[in-house]
Amino acid sequence: MLTPQAPAGPSGPSGPAGAATPSGVPGAPGAPGAATPSGAPGAARPSGPSGADGPTAAGDGERLRERIADALTASRARTAALTDCVEEPDLTAQHSPLMSPLVWDLAHIGNQEELWLLRNVAGRDPMHPEIDPLYDAFEHPRATRPSLPLLPPAQARSYSAEVRGRVLDLIEKAPLEGNRLLSDGFAFGMIAQHEQQHDETMLITHQLRKGPAVLTAPPPPEAPSTPLPKEILVPAGQFTMGTSTEPWALDNERPAHAVDVAAFHIDTVPVTNAAYIEFIDDGGYDEPRWWTEEGWAHRNHAKLSAPLFWKREAGQWLRRRFGVTEPVPPAEPVVHVSWYEADAYARWAGRRLPTEAEWEKAARHDPATGRSLRYPWGDEDPQPHHANLAQRHLQPAPVGAYPAGVSPLGVHQLIGDVWEWTSSGFHPYPGFSAWPYREYSEVFFGGDYKMLRGGSFAVDPVACRGTFRNWDHPVRRQIFSGFRTARDDRPTSAESV
Known part of the structure; x- marks a missing residue:
């Protein structure tokens, strides 16, 4: 019997993401859908390209089983790296009112894996049903989690390890066809993505944590010296948005549908720290005309004056990054800005944020x-030379650093580095069908959520696609969020960055 114990710590609000307990009757025949974002060392490999039949249709069941095992192993290695590097008090404390204690995420990962794979897929009896309510993200918002009788770290690790051992055995035996959860290994891919989502959440907690650095990584690659054009023209016309064929895609990415987009110009690269400092120096935080009414009210209430983790000392901007204070790198994409800040910058620059359809x-x-x-570079799974993913560098790369990842239209760094705010709210695509449970996407449609696209340096390739959709409240900036701007098509003088 597991013995839960309650850690002490302050309370805080919950964010929009977090997997719910599976509901409804799984296994109805049909096409698959999938889970959420995050990063990891050791890139997991997602299933075949959009538009292909998928591994099981191609008769490649053994390769699919290997892919599943690799994805789950990579996610667990990252979870261990993020939790083994700190002592027990850091695991049980709540480091910010915005986040769960790390130990909650650790056991929640194992609990969701048991619920979906051992119970729903394999039909096995619950291992420890008494802990299910503690790790239901919808039953307990982050504000209440520190006061719950959570499993202590040793028991959380033991429970998750026991679940994982049984799941690895299951991979060898489970048929990877016959119903929607099994087809193309969808349920297994969903769980790998779910763990990576929480790994990104835990990395955010590490960024919010006070104290000395416990995570290290090499710096990202340098950018080529050749200047890039300031913006790219995207011609008017129809394109296919979303997917109906990507095996591990989420329900909100589906179905593929045609969208007409008017001609527009989009920044070649994300907005840099240097460009954002110009906005600050020009009084951008003090001029209400650049802000929406709600944004200006939030700017005043929260006393915003710079991106989160920035401070100015002796005439220089510094930032705190995973326990290290350092000068703000001018050529990196700005990160840790809210939607309100991104929108204000765009207005100040005489531009706007792109819509979600324009971004895609x-x-x-x-x-x-x-x-x-x-992906922008084609149908090949992400490789290290394509994009800054998988927590390899613990920071965005200088703009232009990944020329191999450029899109056919010439736009750089659309995948990795920073999540990019768009002007769009979170809404279903035409023909949307909630699956495998309403609480993944449907309950979040509408409201004040704003869409983020592209992933960040903290996102793993298993949870990163050109169709992947992320969403959050416009006030959020503890997330690894940046942006690029756009404008309607009109004549302008050519500029370079």
């Missing part, structure tokens, strides 16, 4: 073939 067309549309690609 810039990222996926190939004008030579008319196809929508899986």
Whole structure:
């Protein structure tokens, strides 16, 4: 019997993401859908390209089993790296009112894996049903989690390890066809993505944590010296948005549908720290005309004056990054800004944030073939030379550092580095169907959520696609969020960055 124990710590609000207990009757025949965002060392490999039949249809069941095992192993290695590097008090404390204690995430990962794979897929009896309510993200918002009788770290690790051992055995035996949870290994891919989502959440907690650095990583690659154009014209026309064929795609990414987009210009690269400092120095935080009414009210209430973790000392901007204070790198994409800040910058610059459809067309549309690609660089799974993913560098890379990841239209760094705010709210695509449970996407449609696209340096390739959709409240900035701007098509003088 597991013996839960309650850690002490302050309370805080919950965010929009977090997997719910599976509900309804799984296994209805049909096409698969999938889970959420985050990063890891050791990139997991997602299933075949959008538009392909998928591994099981191709008769490649053994390769699919290997892919599943690799994805789960990579996610667990990252979870261990993020939790083994700190002592027990850091695991049980709540480091910010915005986040759960790390130990909650640790056991929640194991609990969701047991619920979906051992109970729903394998039909086994619950291992420890008494802890299910403690790790239901919808029953307990982050504000209440520190006061729950949570499993202490040793028991949380033991429970998750026991679940994982049984799941690895299951991978060898489970049929990977016959119903929606099994087809193309969807349920296994959903769980790998879910763990990576929580790994990104735990990395955010590490960034919010006070104290000395416990995480290290090499610096990202340098950017080429050749200047890039300031913006790229995306021609008017129809493109295919979303997917109906990506095996591990989420329900909110589905179905594929045609969208007409007017011609527009989009920044070649994300907005940099240097460009954002110009906005600050020009009084951008003090001029209400650049802000929406709600944004200005929030700016005043929260006393915003710079991105989160920035401070100015002796005439220099510094930032705190995973326990290290350092000068703000001018050529990196700005990170830790809210939607309100991104929108204000865009107005100040005489531009706007791109819509979600504009962002995806810039990222996926190939004008030579008319196809929508899986990724900006094509249908190939992400490799280290394509994008800054998988927590390899613990920071965004200088703009232009990944020329191999450029889109057919010439737009850089659309995948990795920073989540990019768009102007769009979170709404279903035409023909949307909630699956495998309403609480993944449907309950969040509408409201004040704003869409983020592209992933960050903290996102693992298993949870990163050109169709992947993330969403959050416009006030959020503890997340690894940045942005790029756009404008309607009109004549302008050519500029370079």
